[in-house]
Amino acid sequence: MAERITKAEVVKVARLARLELTGEEIERFSTQLAAILDHVAMLERLDTRDVPPTAQAIRLEAPMREDEARPGLGRDDAAAPAPAWEEGCFAVPRIIAGDEK
Amino acid sequence: MIDLCSLTAVELADLVRSGEASARAIAEAHLARAHAIDDRIGAFLRLTDQKALEMADAVDCKRARGEPPGALAGVPVGLKDLLSTKGLETTCGSRILEGYVPRYDATVIERLRAADAVFLGKTNMDEFAMGSSTENSAYQITRNPFDPTRIPGGSSGGSAAAVAARMVPIAIGTDTGGSIRQPASHCGVTGLKPTYGRVSRWGLVAFASSLDQIGPFSRTVRDAALVTSVIAGHDPRDSTSAPRGVPDLLAALGRDLGGLKIGVPREYFVEGMDPDVAHVVRAAIARLAELGAALCEVSLPHTEYALAVYYLVATAEASSNLSRYDGVRYGLRVPAASLDQMYARTRAAGFGPEVKRRIMLGTYALSAGYYDAYYGKAQKVRTLVCRDFDEVFGEVDAIVAPTSPTAAFRLGERVDDPLQMYLADVFTLPASLAGLPAISVPCGFVGAPALPIGLQIMGRQFDEPTVLRVADAFERAAPGARRSPEVLP
Numbered sequence A: 001m002a003e004r005i006t007k008a009e010v011v012k013v014a015r016l017a018r019l020e021l022t023g024e025e026i027e028r029f030s031t032q033l034a035a036i037l038d039h040v041a042m043l044e045r046l047d048t049r050d051v052p053p054t055a056q057a058i059r060l061e062a063p064m065r066e067d068e069a070r071p072g073l074g075r076d077d078a079a080a081p082a083p084a085w086e087e088g089c090f091a092v093p094r095i096i097a098g099d100e101k
Numbered sequence B: 001m002i003d004l005c006s007l008t009a010v011e012l013a014d015l016v017r018s019g020e021a022s023a024r025a026i027a028e029a030h031l032a033r034a035h036a037i038d039d040r041i042g043a044f045l046r047l048t049d050q051k052a053l054e055m056a057d058a059v060d061c062k063r064a065r066g067e068p069p070g071a072l073a074g075v076p077v078g079l080k081d082l083l084s085t086k087g088l089e090t091t092c093g094s095r096i097l098e099g100y101v102p103r104y105d106a107t108v109i110e111r112l113r114a115a116d117a118v119f120l121g122k123t124n125m126d127e128f129a130m131g132s133s134t135e136n137s138a139y140q141i142t143r144n145p146f147d148p149t150r151i152p153g154g155s156s157g158g159s160a161a162a163v164a165a166r167m168v169p170i171a172i173g174t175d176t177g178g179s180i181r182q183p184a185s186h187c188g189v190t191g192l193k194p195t196y197g198r199v200s201r202w203g204l205v206a207f208a209s210s211l212d213q214i215g216p217f218s219r220t221v222r223d224a225a226l227v228t229s230v231i232a233g234h235d236p237r238d239s240t241s242a243p244r245g246v247p248d249l250l251a252a253l254g255r256d257l258g259g260l261k262i263g264v265p266r267e268y269f270v271e272g273m274d275p276d277v278a279h280v281v282r283a284a285i286a287r288l289a290e291l292g293a294a295l296c297e298v299s300l301p302h303t304e305y306a307l308a309v310y311y312l313v314a315t316a317e318a319s320s321n322l323s324r325y326d327g328v329r330y331g332l333r334v335p336a337a338s339l340d341q342m343y344a345r346t347r348a349a350g351f352g353p354e355v356k357r358r359i360m361l362g363t364y365a366l367s368a369g370y371y372d373a374y375y376g377k378a379q380k381v382r383t384l385v386c387r388d389f390d391e392v393f394g395e396v397d398a399i400v401a402p403t404s405p406t407a408a409f410r411l412g413e414r415v416d417d418p419l420q421m422y423l424a425d426v427f428t429l430p431a432s433l434a435g436l437p438a439i440s441v442p443c444g445f446v447g448a449p450a451l452p453i454g455l456q457i458m459g460r461q462f463d464e465p466t467v468l469r470v471a472d473a474f475e476r477a478a479p480g481a482r483r484s485p486e487v488l489p
Helices: A007-016 A023-045 A075-079 B009-018 B023-041 B049-064 B107-114 B157-164 B181-187 B221-231 B275-290 B303-324 B339-350 B353-366 B372-392 B418-425 B429-433 B464-477
Strands: B044-047 B076-080 B118-123 B170-175 B190-193 B213-218 B261-265 B294-298 B398-402 B438-446 B451-459
Touching (some): A007 B353, B009 B221, B023 B157, B044 B157, B170 B221, B181 B190, B181 B451, B275 B398, B303 B418, B353 B372, B372 B429
Parallel strands (some): B261 B294
Antiparallel strands (some): B170 B213, B438 B451
8 A cells, every 4th residue: 555644744744733853753653644544544435526514513603793892811911821021022032034143 | 427529519519508518518528538549540630729628618608698509509620621710720731731820711610610619620631632541641640440550531531530539529521522421431420522512612722623512520410410501501702602592401300211212323333342341331222211212223324434534623623723832822932043943842842742643633634735635525524424413313312322332441551552542432423523412321330340331322412401311311220330439448
């Protein structure tokens, strides 16, 4: 059987998922994901050309409400669990290249 | 002297309302028991004694002032550690949320507080509710109170074990693919997954948003009905919360099964099923006929596809939901020179292997070139699974089946084989995909030491009353199906 997922694909997916994987994890996930994908391949046996997808089982319409301001969490409460908070903002590493030393 | 820890929630709330016992005495008795035995079980990640006693005292004060205490007056409750609880650390069993203290209450927590429940602590769980054995917790394992060498089931294993071991009469869990029903089955307690949309998910840490549902563990069906009636109902803060009233769930109890048609799906008694488990479940189903139900064999032909559908849909939703753990707003941050590196290293350090595996599978299933073949296909087959149930529920009022194909397996037995672990949920996944209410009630034992087995009862969407009615009638007819674990005092 053709390989369901290659190591290169695992590396690509890890990058999309923002997960830094070790070499050992890449090996292991390649094998395990291939086994799981082998199992889910059984879905190919079913003809679903005229079947609509189900995103959610109770078939609710998206509810509407008045566009009114309501109290939110508040800045102090939002800041409390933050790993880094500076001048009223979540602080993160530099994302725009500039005058780096 | 009554043993407060052996009483039900209904009984405890009555004692508090009548003044025969104080909420404080009840909280102290349960805390004392939990402190005495939980080193052998590991059900709780954290017991919050001080908060519990404060809540209990508030209930006692309320009664002293002449105000009527609520429906769960003084009832000790264990909370699965993924419900946002103001001022109480909430980790989801994950290192990435270690030390995270929410600043607000989930709707379910608000409703339990308003009913005067007393929170004893946070229960162990598979990390982000991903697992069937609670072995994926980043913090500790939980042992099955009936046999400490075995798993309690998962992902709500701590909640199930805490109720079975009588540390609490009630614990709250969540069920995405069986995470209430399967541990209830393995721990010999009752666990109800309400209809999708019946209970607000606002403030619940999301795993798979089209499947997640909150529900109770209890030692009686009446207690399950009582707690569900407290937590259920429309919540405008959750756009998937169903805008409909909740019927009187307690009124469904105390009846026989005359006039009910109950279907037994042939696809749930298949090869691979433990023959002893099948025997116990068959005997329980026969009991339903004695109670007046008309039994008939039914077919849910797409049952065998549910596992594949679930592991594509749930992982796709999880990969999206868990993208929020990026080290920016809360939780762990691993410092790095660039933002991208910070994301990738934070997530690498904060997530355990099963969570990473599911994020990888979900990201793959949603990625360009594979979306139609995997995620799109799974959503279409989900429709076929739903249609199976629609058709059968045109004929019958409830469907009964085993909750799990086996009794609790041994700790460590399946940790290295994800697919084997996933198969533990093969009988609970279909009702999750179709959004149906489903309960697991203890129906007997197998082996030595005796391990509990659960009977699963599934109903039409929003028909919790029928599900509870069947479970309650069975419970009253089969008192021997409920036992306390022998290994505990």
